[in-house]
Amino acid sequence: MDVRDRGVMITGASRGLGAALAHELARQGARLALVARGEEALGAVAGAIRAAGGEAHPIVADVGRKREVYAIAGAAAALVGDVDLMVHNASALGPEPLALLADTACEDLERVLAVNVVGPFRLTKALAGPMLLRDRGLVVHVSSDAGVAAYPRWGAYGASKAALDHLARTWAAELAGTGVRFFGVDPGEMDTEMHAAAAPEADRSALARPEDVAVRLAAMIGDDTIPNGARLEVGAWEARR
């Protein structure tokens, strides 16, 4: 999808991959509705984009809270018009530092599922209807290899990402042929605050920069040949080309 002059929503846009992707898509001419909980950090991202000549509107909200979903969708539609691209990037990690499932509080799992699965589902529901009327739209689920492989201590997060991947596949199967497409993407390990919280001992120099991953993810968004419902690793997709 060419994002020029298109309404785009990105969750988790105040830092890391979400912020980097916002900058990249703004450079390509997208009109951005940016969602995150942290008002100050989100305002700074939106302010920097506007200072560079882009269009970005900060919507301070928690995607894990039911009552905020229609507020997010309504505010975004009022501010940028039709949302043609939805990037579900916001994630909750679970207990920090990470814990074995046997030590994970049920409430922690519920919170992870609310932010990583139910929130994106609700937002997609609110946006997919108008997309179907317009016969166009793209929904991107930012996933993780923890949703495929079972890593000790990543159980809550991994389960949520596996569920998110399957939601994307099922949405794609149900809406095949409508012009509304879905794909999931594993961005790989990046040097972000979330990664530092999960693995503080990691060698940061070995991690990808979110700005570089954002450029590759933006290219994937622009590639209409990606099969509907695919789940792709950023690196593997590059190798395919």
Place this chain on the structure above:
Amino acid sequence: MKPAAWPRADPRTTRLLHLDPRRRRCADRRIGELAAHLRPGDLLVVNDAATLPASLRGVTADGAPVEVRLAGAGGETGERDEIGGSGASGAAGGGLWSAVLFGAGDWRSRTEDRPPPPAVRAGDTLRLGRLQARVAGVDPASPRLVSLRFALGGAALWQALYHAGKPVQYAHTFRPLALWQVQTAYAARPWAAEAPSAGFALTWELLLGLRRRGVAIARVTHAAGLSSTGDARLDARLPLAERYEVSVEAVQAVGLARRRGGRIVAVGTTVARALESAAAAGGGRGRLGAGQGMTELRLGPERRPRVVGGILTGMHEPGTSHYALLESFAPRQLLDRAGSFAARRGYRSHEFGDALLILSETVPRARAAGEGGEVREGRWEPSPRPKRFRMGRGGGRLRMGDGSATGTGSSPGPNGA
């Protein structure tokens, strides 16, 4: 007819009364059977307005409690200005809003039973939670109708509005409604003060099934306004001017349907008003043009639709402006008889109630013969022979069928049809 007091858990259980005005016949069905009444080439037009959290509680500068119900963006009284925000989105941030003020109490009281709102004058400030609004104008005939300008704009306004506002609701409901309970499955731009509720009955399974059968679906946006103000004189002026937009895509879809001999079916009275307003703005003679505007168009027995051939709507009560609009699709007597039939069958009215489809099985002659799809202007033409209606005795001219016998939990959806 009893009003439905709460949103239904499953829209597929909505009952559908099909009224065929040409055959003067109606039948009791389920919404899932809608596909049986539409043909390939027909066009279903929906209103994609999302419902605003339009009820805001607060105080006047004197500290008097007041409830503000936003009626729509764009001023109704006093000063007018361009609707602000980013143009392409039709956003109303920072612009002028029309609103109706209510005094003490809330939706639990009938609007006509509530005390009048505190008097306000242009220049007064209303504090509404995190929002502040300045009164820009007061209607000379009804002081509760005002135009407002919010202190905030852009993202800050919309966040504060969604934080402070609640859906407008009425005394026939019994618990506070959440915003997600007043949205259609395709709600997009937040323009509507009250839900375009005819669309509540439509699921995506139903809509995608219709598309697979060759029924096209298009969208317009119409800012459905308030349906009750608590002031009889103001109620008589409803609907107030409402903002609408008919896109180029919608105009093309209407043109294609007309060329194919299909019927244009409006989902809700707001869609009928938007399309007929756009046709009236397009120079008359049924020529539909794309555009955005404010409309005060009233459809009724004296004004036959030029574009819309049928309507899927809720069960409306006689005496409302919605009901008067339906008289442009079927004569009053037929509507009244159909309404009594539905009431006896246990249909429910109001925004969470059952559905009514007014659609003739055959294409009206004027439409089929019209050059380039244009429709001659004219009044509703009653059937040439005088009719007498007798209901429920089997001998009346208005024949009532029963299509609901099979309808249970698993509604016969379009997939299986």
